[in-house]
Amino acid sequence: MTVRVQAEDFDVGAEYAALTAGRSSVGGVTLFAGLVRDIAGGEAVSAMTLEHYPGMTERQLEAIEAEARRRWPLDDVLIVHRYGRLEPGDQIVLVATASAHRDAAFESCRFLIDWLKTRAPFWKLEATPEGERWVEAKGSDDEAAARWAE
């Protein structure tokens, strides 16, 4: 079980290597990396600051990971989420799932990012030419998470 909340950047190659090292039972790994875009709602974004709730963030991510492991046969799960000031092109989040088979790896990775978006206590503040603005939650994110209701 690995959940990390950090200001520092991460190296996808190094994380992938660590996830698979010495694990010959793993048949497939799905990796999702989220990046900062340079445009949102038609406006240029020069920077984004991610605020979070230390303690609750880790707790919620661990609960989401536990739920994924309950639903799919996973050899390992990695969630890395950054906070602080980021710029367009910077990495925000990494979700990786390792399983014997690709279906479990693909589905659980999608589940993790969908649930994370509606449950992990992070908030984005965008810097635009008009000034700073808090990003509003999207209804489409709620719908994506709702698909996973049991």
Added chain:
Amino acid sequence: MKILYFAWLRTKIGVPTETVELPAGVATVGALVDWLKTRSDRHADALANSKVVKVAVNQEHVPYDHPIGPGDEVALFPPVTGG
């Protein structure tokens, strides 16, 4: 009771955290939010639309009918936007 505010709730109210003495009769999250609105104009403005004020008690998401007690850590925040 310790109250934490995040994102625009924090900036509108003007503090990241405050410690409050819970009046008798305030026993649920919903009652707490209503009572917090009476503390100042800034609170009233920030908490006006309960649809966009989400609550966690002891770091777990909870609905407005969830019970609260003096030792709880209560956080108020807008819908989350991570990922």
